[in-house]
Amino acid sequence: MDERLAADLVAVLDKRRVRVESLELALYARDASVIEGRAGVVVFPNSTDEVQAVVRVARAHGVPIVPRGSGTGLAGGSVPLDGAVVIVTTHMDRILEIDEEERVAWVQPGVLNLDLSRAVAHLGLHFAPDPSSQQSCTIGGNVANNSGGPHCLAYGVTSAHVLAVEVVLPDGSLTMLGGLDPDPPGYDLRGAFVGSEGTMGIATRIAVRLTPLPPAVRTMLADFPTVEGAAAAVSGIIAAGILPAALEMMDAEITRAVEAYVHAGFPTDAAAVLLVEVDGLPDGVDAATVQIDEVCRDHGARHVRVAADLAERALLWKGRKSAFGAIARIAPNYYLHDAVVPRTRLVEVLTKVYEIAERHSLVMMNVFHAGDGNLHPLIVFDRRVEGVMERVHAAGTEIIEACVAAGGVLSGEHGIGLEKRDFMHLIFSPDDLDAQARLREAFDPNGTCNPQKVLPAGARCGDLQRIPEGAWI
Amino acid sequence: MTFRLELDDDELSSCVSCGLCLPHCPTYRTTGDESASPRGRIAAMRAVQWAGAPADDSFTAFMERCVQCRACETACPSSVPFGRLMEGARAALLHPWWKRLAYRVVGSHRLLVLLSTVAALLQRAGVRLPGLPRLPLRQAPLHASGTDVYLFTGCVMDAWSRSTHAAVQRVLEAAGAGVALPGRGADCCGALSVHAGLSDHARQLAARTMRAFPGDAPILVDAAGCGAALKDYGHLLGTAEAEAFSARVLDVSEWLAARMDRLPAVEPSARFGPSVAVQDPCHLRHVQRAHEHVRTVLRPFADVIELDDEGMCCGAGGAYSVQQPELSTAIRDRKLSAVARSGAKVVASANPGCAFHLAGAGLDVRHPLEIVDEVLRGR
């Protein structure tokens, strides 16, 4: 640890908000993924000014910076490498302004996603992106990852709900991207920043769109005797011209694990369940409910249960959103993928994914945003078993390759981070990656902001990024 | 200064670090520090037990900052036994002599009453004693009225707030139950010692307590922390006898909720005047998971208001408010804001620690059955 760096950081913050003690640094070495790095210093700025000051100090010392919210990322995006300065936003957790008429809220990056929705519920509004970690994850993190969630099927992902972002750029200067007017001048740098995984600066104030709560909502749980039937029903629903608010699938193992936690009456003998929600004006919702029921039964659904009330609906969603956390009931570690495939190819890809797991003698389960074609194949394992990591990584690679072969992409909502960085060449040519690297270079010419993430080494000609050693554990 | 950590490897590996516990943890919410979160504490335990990190002062500090509210257990989809891990980690910490002495005092009821009286006298003489509520000088003794149920009297509650026991006893009697009192030896349930990691001491207290409740009558508890501890004797002592004892333990609201028809009905005009915000003691909500019964019991007698903080801890945490005053106060501030937002004038709390802690901030806090008692007596 560089003591002069720490001293300079203390000078711009205070001693209590600059952490250098080794055990504490170790707690910031990872996020919710299985990748581990090494933090040099961890700081907790309270304001935009302080973020600027920290960025400038780190820059003067030539030390990279890594922004971090709640650390619920699943791709290693906030994992610090090479003793970076970790800038934690948890102290910047104020909702600054709520404009009911304009349906906009200004928030600091550390505001928790669900806290914002709760704060505006009495106005009949909500913040639509609802990642499964929404109770824990920060809006700053949502912006960095362009987070999704079940209801993004109809409402769109985070980028569709971010109007403006105040950003401390990697050189410490401050800029405003986007605006509250519909077409701010220049390029859509707001859109470029959202999903940049902390590589283009640190968001310090965010203007988000608030969406009216729907007047009618219907949540259905359909249970299927085969995974294929459930997957085919997904395509069937979309083909019928219905765009549900959410369309989620869970396979047998995950359904059982979740039911053990929430006791929501998920059928533990089903091969797969679909959780479908439609919302909007009441008659349209009723019509869609009838149609979805028919499509599900046509594809072999044994039962289609409609949640009777808000409490039942909440319980079903709690089950769905707890799925990853419930994994430890089966094994202590998981490796989660996040590929998206064309929704018409779900059946084919799912079959292949199960087969890959079986070939590697791994336990595999699936819980995912079926309506988007956003698969979350989940390999569960116990890291302490000899040789298991090799099998996990081998199967993971094959799964990604299978998704890409079906015309899919690497990540639908978790991001690339470190985890999928070296798979980028599977879907992008050197020219494609070069274009992305140019965008990053415009924001961060010196490569000091969350370096080594997203783009593989050598994305730009003459790029001398090196592969982080020991990043994988 | 180091020590060995010997936690169960399977339990320690059962956390997948998803972070769903974070917003439910009062110390994480207050500090934003990973080291003050369940996930971070488990990571620190792992670093010490598995990766050879030194169990140094900062490790101790991380562990001691936990209120042990166990809200993380309710939030955890994988049911990581965080309370057990934390108790195990604390058992390994080196405890200074003064802390051990303090727990001895709590375990000896006569000594506790004596010291409390001295403290009460000092308070009357104008001496400020930080961390203590205003203590009573004299308290009327309780008298048994039958053998249907036991009322567990305990340590601090009996020494500082026996009037609550009296109110609870009257309500139980109104429901037609004869109330028995424990024999000698039930001075303290041992909860504070368990939380501090002084498990040997806790086991001594538990064995003594069990002997004070002969027979098989239900043991009703009006202090959520004690109730949780008594219900855990099976695990603490690991004997069939202890299991059987724990099975007899119920929170007093839990017992009453199933017998509400035995309580007299009250006219609307006789209901409790001010609306009541229910504060869920963590050990009732997250450990006993019996907090709904408080509402069942209160609703016929008072207008119940729910707080909007999802049962977040109030920061009392047994001895926590004395050991971590700064954090404890910061956590309490969140609770105070929630109470203020609710507009309630009275707060019902089924745990003495929470009640003292919140009353210390100027709130009017009553045990839920004190409210029921007041209504029934005013009928």
Next chain:
Amino acid sequence: MDLNGDDLSGDGLSGDDPVVAVGGCTQFTPPAGVRQVRAPAGIVAYEPAEMTVRVRAGTVVAELAEALAAHGQMAALDPAVPDAATVGGVLAAGESGLRRLRYGPVRDTLLEARFVSAEGRMVKAGGPVVKNVSGFDLCRLLVGSRGTLGVLAEVVVRLQPRPAVSRWLMGAADPFAVRRRLYRPSSVLWDGEITWVLLEGHPSDVSAEASALGRGFVDAVGPPPRPPHRWSMRPSALPALAASASAGLDGAFVAEVGVGTVHRDRPQPVRPVDPLHERVRALFDPGRRFAAA
């Protein structure tokens, strides 16, 4: 000169002479004397169950709309002159249509883009699926970039189910109250006196919402004619604009309530941008081949 339509090789842009990408030229006049390049046209792949379509950027919007309508779907591309505007042109201009209130800005529509870079290379951005965070979001950067970063050749856009019923109504009412009363109307327009509303969806829902508007509203044939220039204003600035217009200080306008796009009789003054925008442009087009459109 056209881009090579079949293999999309980007060869059409080899060399280093200045070029300008053109579509239907409905939204700008290309500079004189600069070589014009056009994207190829045609639908490449359309699978209705996917609710996406892969289309060459030179395809005329109306032709695409017709093909989609046959399957009850639509793309949220609403140019003023759909018979001439091309898909690539609408995306490059980034100008949303009147239904933005419901269907969002154009930038949320583009899923994948193949564009020819200033170096004449074919570059892919995004991917063909409806949800994608694999790498940086060049698609959103391209929308509205007016051909200054690359020439769009082929795109995949997100589709929506066509509403069963679309109904324009008009009446003299406070447009802000109207917007508050309705759940997600497709459009609320206001010229300072009259409010136009577009309701879309299930027939009985549309009827119910129309009744909720009250007796002051009658069916309209469509939206009102709009003055030619677009202004981008905060939605909350509209009442002040109306006040100054009615005081005779400002000319006629038609405002998109809740969006902030205002159609006016004179152009919006140029607004300054952060130097960061210029850095982006310089990195994508160091030799300034692409004429600003």
